[in-house]
Amino acid sequence: MTDVITTIKARTSANNFDPTHVMTAAEISELVEIANEAPTSFNQQNWRTVAVTSAEGKAKLQAAAYGQAKVGAAAATFIMVGDSQGYKQLPRIVQPLLDAGYIDQAAYDGWVGAANGMYAANTQIQHDEAIRSASLAGMTLMLGATAKGLASCPMVGFDPAAVAKEFGLKDGEIPVMIITVGKAAEGNWGRKARLPVTEKLQVA
Ligand SMILES: Cc1cc2nc3c(=O)[nH]c(=O)nc-3n(C[C@H](O)[C@H](O)[C@H](O)COP(=O)(O)O)c2cc1C
Incomplete structure (x- = not known):
């Protein structure tokens, strides 16, 4: 297995x-499984992806991506979708931890309550969280692809409204980025x- 720093570099x-390269359903699923390991705030897991692999889907996505040829050529393009309403899923995400005795009722109430307090009345942070989660998942997916010898x-x-319409995104879902994956030609x-680390690092 390639170590993570080598993969990042x-x-x-x-x-x-x-x-001509085609990815199998199992290969696509494995990449999403890897992406699914990315962290999210409160573990709300407020993202999903649409793997576009069919000729028809690629044509629609390529048109929405201002004709970028790689969308048509790559084996798959993943639409990374962030869900601004993901915090509402927390009861079903946290309940199993309560049922298993991993947390108690007070911890459950604190977890779900804190998330509601943070997101329910703040559309800006709902939006930002969707971008953060889908972006972290996207990076994780790309590193998974690299580790598998695939290019990305x-x-x-792309036109977000066109992508949302063509691929049936729900209210509150944001097409955060699209990621082509396939075999490099x-x-x-x-x-x-890259710019020097000295421009990136402030030690406080
Ligand atoms: C948020 C984001 C959006 C990007 N959009 C495009 C794009 O629409 N088309 C494209 O060809 N490359 C796009 N890129 C690729 C960047 O140009 C590329 O990541 C950057 O030049 C650094 O190169 P590297 O990824 O090879 O390190 C995008 C990258 C990021 C992170």
């Missing part, structure tokens, strides 16, 4: 994908340089 955004590219170059750029 190996990931790079690809532009060219092998259009995160993208924000020839002609991709190498790794891109």
Whole structure:
């Protein structure tokens, strides 16, 4: 198994994908299982993904992504969907912990109550949480893809309203980013340089 730092340093955004490469349902499911390990606030798990693999789906998504060719060429493009209303799912997420005796009623009430207190009346933080959760899951999915020897590219170059309409997103769901995944073809750029760590790090 490749260690995580090697995987992080190996990931790079690809532009060219092998259009003949097909991912199996099991391979796609495994990547989502990996992404599902990403953390979320209160463990609300307020994201899901639409794996676009059919010719028809790719054509619709490519049109919504301003024609970006890699959406048509890559084996799969994952629409990372954040759910601004995800905190409402917490009772069913936390209940099993109560039932198993892992937490007591006071901890359950505190957990669900604190989340309601934080999100229920604040649409800005509902929105931000959807972006955070889908983004962390997206990064985790890309690292999983890299570890599996697959290329990927995160993208924000798409019309969110068109994606939401074409792929049936529900009220409160946000198409946060789309991520192409597949086999790299020839002609991709190498790794891109980063600004120095000194510009990134403030020690307080
Ligand atoms: C939020 C986000 C949106 C992006 N949108 C696009 C896009 O629409 N099309 C594209 O070709 N690349 C897109 N990229 C890829 C970036 O250009 C790329 O990550 C950046 O140049 C750094 O290169 P690297 O990923 O190879 O390290 C996006 C990346 C991120 C994180």
